[in-house]
Amino acid sequence: TMYRGATILNLDGKNRFAVPTKYREHLLIESNGAMVLTAHPHGCLLLYPKDAWTPIQSKIMQLSSFDKKSSGLQRLLVGYAEDNIVDGAGRLLISQALRDYANIQKTIMFVGQGTHFEIWNQEIWNQEINQINTNDNDDLPDELGGFAL
Numbered sequence: 001t002m003y004r005g006a007t008i009l010n011l012d013g014k015n016r017f018a019v020p021t022k023y024r025e026h027l028l029i030e031s032n033g034a035m036v037l038t039a040h041p042h043g044c045l046l047l048y049p050k051d052a053w054t055p056i057q058s059k060i061m062q063l064s065s066f067d068k069k070s071s072g073l074q075r076l077l078v079g080y081a082e083d084n085i086v087d088g089a090g091r092l093l094i095s096q097a098l099r100d101y102a103n104i105q106k107t108i109m110f111v112g113q114g115t116h117f118e119i120w121n122q123e124i125w126n127q128e129i130n131q132i133n134t135n136d137n138d139d140l141p142d143e144l145g146g147f148a149l
Contacts, residue, residue: 001026003112008122010107015099016091017108023117024090033086037094037119039076039101042128045094045119050083052115057081094119 009017019027027033031049036057040046048056060077063070080101084092094104102121109125111118120128 001030002114003117004114006109006111008107009110011094011104012091014093015096016087016093017110019086019090019092020110021090023112024086027086035084035086035092037082037084037092037098038078039080039098040118041073041076043102043124044121045098045102045104046077047084047092047117047119048115053081 003023005020005022007020009020011017027035027049031051034050036048036050036053038046038048038053057078060074063074065071065074080098082095082098086092098104102119103124104119104121107122109118109120109122111120111125
């Protein structure tokens with residue numbers, strides 16, 4: 001399954017958000033509602049179906065804890081990782097620690113990224129998108145040389 005699309009969502013009074021219905025049924029079937037929510041180095045959150053997260057965590061934990069970059073990734077991605085379950089109403093909770101990390105208050109951007117989702121503070125998301133839009137085409141990765149839409 002490829003998750004794609006961006007949706008503006010609001011947290012409720014208990015700091016939960018409703019997973020958009022277009023993804024909800026598949027997540028419940030694919031992962032029985034078992035999800036993992038964690039921090040991303042770019043300041044957003046990552047939401048994975050648990051089965052998709054397990055091999056990523058395994059690979060991260062194989063990195064050397066003596067290497068500064070590797071141990072930093074372990075602290076961030078695994079240290080913040082929280083098991084989460086889509087409840088009967090299709091909602092997921094964002095803990096205080098993760099809300100603080102991603103500066104999330106009330107409104108979020110829920111963005112499909114193929115195998116997972118990113119969750120952004122809406123203002124920070126807008127800044128990220130504006131930054132992308134102002135980059136020159138010369139800044140494209142080498143892998144996209146000759147790529148056209």
